[in-house]
Amino acid sequence: MTASVISAESIPGTGRAAQGAIELRQVSKHYGDVVAVDELDLTVQPGEFVTLLGPSGSGKTTTMMMVAGFEEHTAGTVLIDGRPVDSLPPRDRNLGVVFQNYALFPHMSALENVEFALRMRKVPRPERRQRAEEALGRVGLGKMGGRKPRQLSGGQQQRVALARALVFNPAALLLDEPMAALDKRLREQMQEEIKTLQKGLGISVLFVTHDQDEAMAMSDRIVVMKDGKIVQSGPPEEVYNHPLTDWVASFLGDTNLIPCTIVERNGEEAVVDLGGLGLAKVRDRGASGENYAVSIRPEHLKFKTRASAGNGCAATLVSSTNLGATVRHRLTAGGHELQLRELSSDQGTRILPDEELWVGWDADKAQLLVLES
Numbered sequence: 576m577t578a579s580v581i582s583a584e585s586i587p588g589t590g591r592a593a594q595g596a597i598e599l600r601q602v603s604k605h606y607g608d609v610v611a612v613d614e615l616d617l618t619v620q621p622g623e624f625v626t627l628l629g630p631s632g633s634g635k636t637t638t639m640m641m642v643a644g645f646e647e648h649t650a651g652t653v654l655i656d657g658r659p660v661d662s663l664p665p666r667d668r669n670l671g672v673v674f675q676n677y678a679l680f681p682h683m684s685a686l687e688n689v690e691f692a693l694r695m696r697k698v699p700r701p702e703r704r705q706r707a708e709e710a711l712g713r714v715g716l717g718k719m720g721g722r723k724p725r726q727l728s729g730g731q732q733q734r735v736a737l738a739r740a741l742v743f744n745p746a747a748l749l750l751d752e753p754m755a756a757l758d759k760r761l762r763e764q765m766q767e768e769i770k771t772l773q774k775g776l777g778i779s780v781l782f783v784t785h786d787q788d789e790a791m792a793m794s795d796r797i798v799v800m801k802d803g804k805i806v807q808s809g810p811p812e813e814v815y816n817h818p819l820t821d822w823v824a825s826f827l828g829d830t831n832l833i834p835c836t837i838v839e840r841n842g843e844e845a846v847v848d849l850g851g852l853g854l855a856k857v858r859d860r861g862a863s864g865e866n867y868a869v870s871i872r873p874e875h876l877k878f879k880t881r882a883s884a885g886n887g888c889a890a891t892l893v894s895s896t897n898l899g900a901t902v903r904h905r906l907t908a909g910g911h912e913l914q915l916r917e918l919s920s921d922q923g924t925r926i927l928p929d930e931e932l933w934v935g936w937d938a939d940k941a942q943l944l945v946l947e948s
């Protein structure tokens with residue numbers, strides 16, 4: 576794990592009661608004929624880390640802009656800590672904001688950029704300087720306050736933007752793809768730093784990313800958006816393992832979708848007919864539609880021996896590709912093309928040359944969902 580350069584302890588206000596509840600009630604945004612956000616109901620609890628995840632154009636930035644007060648909504652109400660803020664300008668909403676293009680003022684030093692947020696809030700000059708220095712220290716840039724943005728790396732500029740968003744002790748942070756410009760290593764480091772900071776402060780965060788790994792790693796809850804609407808919301812593991820539709824399943828990574836017909840539904844469990852793969856018990860979250868499929872993530876398919884009990888059937892190996900840490904196998908089984916992913920270190924341990932190849936899965940790893948497409 577990378578050592579964090581941001582320390583939560585040094586933040587004034589640490590240990591204060593969690594605050595920063597954000598609530599959107601039936602919020603819509605129309606641009607002419609374009610419905611960017613469509614009757615959205617969304618709540619971020621105090622101290623919660625909620626990520627909006629969705630394809631380009633699904634309304635994530637528009638949602639953030641309305642919460643921040645940079646865009647006016649067409650309908651609905653936005654509340655912060657229970658108070659409607661619809662008529663408040665951005666600076667009076669007590670939200671720290673880092674947006675897609677974090678736009679530091681190029682002619683100001685890092686310190687002046689951070690101070691600017693306090694100047695806007697009419698904090699007296701001597702206090703301003705001290706608080707800005709503290710905020711830069713918190714993001715590990717204590718010695719770089721005098722530098723202009725162009726004299727800082729992308730990651731350092733990102734931290735200045737974060738310091739600027741935190742310096743006035745906001746109730747909540749709105750972060751719209753704050754790490755889009757960073758390379759993988761810096762990104763992962765910043766992810767950990769933001770999490771540390773958020774936990775230390777008990778601050779709530781509304782976060783936007785395109786990156787599903789980032790969403791999985793950072794969030795208490797993922798809200799999946801499509802066409803200005805929420806299609807599913809829940810803890811990361813739940814949304815990943817129990818998608819309600821094939822669209823959500825595929826958006827959140829690779830999956831095997833096996834069309835099925837329902838034989839029986841009993842609360843959390845269903846019995847389905849998977850055609851050539853036979854009957855199987857699967858998880859059921861009650862999604863209802865016209866056509867159904869079962870989703871099994873490639874890492875949940877396992878090589879088995881015929882003798883082992885449970886869901887499974889004979890399979891033929893089509894190809895194996897080494898991806899570094901994992902190996903992706905393509906198989907056919909029961910007339911379906913399937914993907915199985917295993918750790919490289921486990922590769923082949925279950926495939927013996929003369930043995931018939933079987934694949935199987937645990938019932939609780941197979942999810943019944945609605946086929947939209």
Ligand SMILES: Nc1ncnc2c1ncn2[C@@H]1O[C@H](COP(=O)(O)OP(=O)(O)OP(=O)(O)O)[C@@H](O)[C@H]1O
Pocket residue numbers: 606609610611629630631632633634635636637638785
């Ligand atoms: N000022 C505008 N005028 C007209 N349409 C707009 C405007 N801003 C956004 N839109 C439209 O609203 C929809 C939602 O845009 P938004 O920027 O919220 O998407 P997003 O989910 O943030 O996408 P991305 O992942 O690409 O940042 C899109 O169809 C977009 O074209």
Ligand SMILES: [Mg+2]
Pocket residue numbers: 635636637675
């Ligand atoms: Mg956006």
